[in-house]
Amino acid sequence: MGTEQQWDIVSGIGITALAVAAGRAVEASRPEALAVDPYAARFVEEADAPIPLVTTLAEAEATDPTGNWAAFATYAGVRTRAFDEHFERAAAAGVTQAVVLASGLDTRAFRLNWPPDAVLYEIDQPLVLDFKSTVLRKHGAAPTVPAHHLLGLDLRNDWPAALETAGFDRTRPTAWLAEGLLPYLPPESEESLFGEIHRLSAPGSLLAVEYYLDLQQALDGAAERSREWAENLEIMIHTDRRPTPGERLSGIGWEVRDVPVTEAARGYGRSLDVPVPLSGNAVFAFARRVQV
Ligand SMILES: C[S@@+](CC[C@H](N)C(=O)[O-])C[C@H]1O[C@@H](n2cnc3c(N)ncnc32)[C@H](O)[C@@H]1O
Numbered sequence: 001m002g003t004e005q006q007w008d009i010v011s012g013i014g015i016t017a018l019a020v021a022a023g024r025a026v027e028a029s030r031p032e033a034l035a036v037d038p039y040a041a042r043f044v045e046e047a048d049a050p051i052p053l054v055t056t057l058a059e060a061e062a063t064d065p066t067g068n069w070a071a072f073a074t075y076a077g078v079r080t081r082a083f084d085e086h087f088e089r090a091a092a093a094g095v096t097q098a099v100v101l102a103s104g105l106d107t108r109a110f111r112l113n114w115p116p117d118a119v120l121y122e123i124d125q126p127l128v129l130d131f132k133s134t135v136l137r138k139h140g141a142a143p144t145v146p147a148h149h150l151l152g153l154d155l156r157n158d159w160p161a162a163l164e165t166a167g168f169d170r171t172r173p174t175a176w177l178a179e180g181l182l183p184y185l186p187p188e189s190e191e192s193l194f195g196e197i198h199r200l201s202a203p204g205s206l207l208a209v210e211y212y213l214d215l216q217q218a219l220d221g222a223a224e225r226s227r228e229w230a231e232n233l234e235i236m237i238h239t240d241r242r243p244t245p246g247e248r249l250s251g252i253g254w255e256v257r258d259v260p261v262t263e264a265a266r267g268y269g270r271s272l273d274v275p276v277p278l279s280g281n282a283v284f285a286f287a288r289r290v291q292v
Contacts, residue, residue, distance in 0.1 A: 006125055006126070006127060006154070007125055007127065007128070008125075008128065008131065009043075009105075009127065009128055009131040009132075010047055010049050010050060012236065013184050013236050014104075014125065014127070014128050015049065015050075015051065015232075016104070016184070016233075017104030017128055017180075018043060018049055018105065019051075019053065019072075020076055020104060020180060021037075021040045021041075021043040021044055021104075021105040022040070022044045022053040022055060022069075023069075023072045023075065023076030024037045024040035024073075024076045024077070024080055025037070025043075025044055025054075025055040025056070026054060026055065026056060026057055026059075026060045026069060026070070026072075026076075027073040027076050027077035028040060028041070029041075029055070029056040029057045029058075030057055030073070030077075034077035034078060034080065034268050034270065035077055035080035035081045035084060037080065037107055037111060038107075038111070039105075039107045039110065039111075039135070039136060039139065039141060040055070040105070040107070041055040041056075042135055042139050043105045043131075043132070043135055046135045046138070047131070051228070054069055057070060057073070060073060071272070074270055074271075074272055075261065075272055075282075077268075077270070078261060078264050078265045078268060078272060079179060079180075079210065079264075079282075082208075082259070082264050083179050083208050083284075084108065086175065086177065086206065086208040086286065087114075087175055087177075088112070088113075089206070090175035090206050091113075091114065091115050091118070093204070094173075094204075095173045095174065095175045095204060095205065095206055096114075096115045096118040096119070096172075097118075097119050097168070097169060097172045098118065098119070098120045098145075098174065098175040098176075098177070099120075099123070099163065099176050099177070100120065100121070100122045100123070100177045100179075101123050101155060101176065101177065101178045101181055101193070102123065102124055102155060102180065102181035103122035103129075104132075104180070105128075105132050107132075107136070108120075109122065109143045109144065109145045110141045110142070110143055113144065114144055114145040114146065116146060117146070118145050118146055118147065119145070119147040119149070119167070120145045120147070120148050120149070121149045121151060121163060121166060121168055122148075122150050123155060123159055123163070124152070125152065125153075125154065126152025126153075128152075129151075130152070133150065149167065151163065151166055155181070155189065155193065156185065156186070156189040159196070160196045160199070163200070170199075170200045170202060171202055172202060173201070173202045173203065173204035173206070173289075174201055174202070174206075175206045175207075176201070176205065176206070176207040176209075177207075178193070178207075178208075178210065179208070179209075179210050180210060181209075181210075182209065182210065182211050182242075183212060183215055183236075183238065184237065185238065187238060187240045187242055190242060191242075194245070194248045194249065198249070198252060198254075201289045202289070203253075203289050203290065203291065203292055204289065205288070205289040206288050206289075207245075207254075207285075207287040207288075208284065208285070208286050209245050209284075209285050209287070210282055210283070210284055210285075211244060211245055211282070211283055211285060212281055212283070213281040213283060214281055215237060215238070215239040216239040218281055218282070219234060219237060219239065244258075244285070245285040245287060246258060246285060246287075249287050253289055253290055253291035253292065254287045254289050254290065255287065255290055256285055256286070256287040257285070257286045257287075258283050258284070258285050258286075259283065259284045259285075259286065260282070260284075261281075261284065264284060
């Protein structure tokens with residue numbers, strides 16, 4: 001996929017952001033929800049998606065008796081909760097500058113408790129962020145973060161320059177998040193992404209990133225559960241073997257802790273031991289920059 005290529009919320013990689021919002025909406029409809037995103041269902045309702053999406057557990061079970069949707073919602077809930085806690089830990093540690101890379105329809109700017117001096121930058125494709133802003137405005141959502149910047153950019157291009165122009169301060173520790181992003185980046189863009197995060201991270205910075213032990217295996221697992229999903233994902237996902245975040249960062253001054261998604265789920269009293277499209281071997285890496 002060339003760097004000139006753009007997408008909106010119902011095309012190309014953009015639709016994956018809508019699918020994750022559907023997963024969050026279904027999770028929010030569960031009595032035992034791990035995360036309640038009140039806007040997730042609104043995004044699905046407002047988009048004219050070319051694939052069938054659902055917003056409640058009842059709809060998920062009626063549409064898909066095999067349980068794919070319900071399991072995907074658990075995955076979305078576990079992931080959302082785990083990374084909500086990343087920002088809670090960052091705030092508790094006094095890290096109040098945050099950057100969400102490939103934020104898609106992430107609404108943390110509108111639903112987390114942010115400290116009074118917090119500033120949050122979100123980066124995603126311009127049309128994806130335009131859709132999000134339009135829907136949130138229509139539903140009267142107000143940011144809970146005191147300073148909020150949306151940057152419509154391609155993460156395969158020079159995003160750090162735009163981030164710094166928008167006010168990002170590299171001397172201030174940062175809480176970074178890359179959730180559901182790495183599979184969509186070509187290997188060279190992923191390498192450059194980690195290099196830039198490192199370059200822009202003052203000591204004390206915290207990074208949470210989701211990666212996959214084996215993307216080909218995750219895709220094969222997806223194909224067993226849903227051919228339609230697997231075919232869509234195959235076009236967008238780069239399955240090349242890459243260094244893990246720990247391999248990239250441990251030798252250059254970061255402490256890295258890996259939490260497999262199955263373990264995270266068990267920690268919340270839920271199970272993800274049955275492979276879910278694209279989540280079977282996901283790992284959440286939590287890293288802290290300890291040295292210059
Ligand atoms: C699976 S969604 C995840 C969205 C969000 N982080 C979440 O978990 O809800 C993937 C997101 O990555 C974004 N993305 C992928 N490649 C990108 C790139 N090169 N530049 C900007 N955004 C990108 C897509 O637009 C999409 O919003």
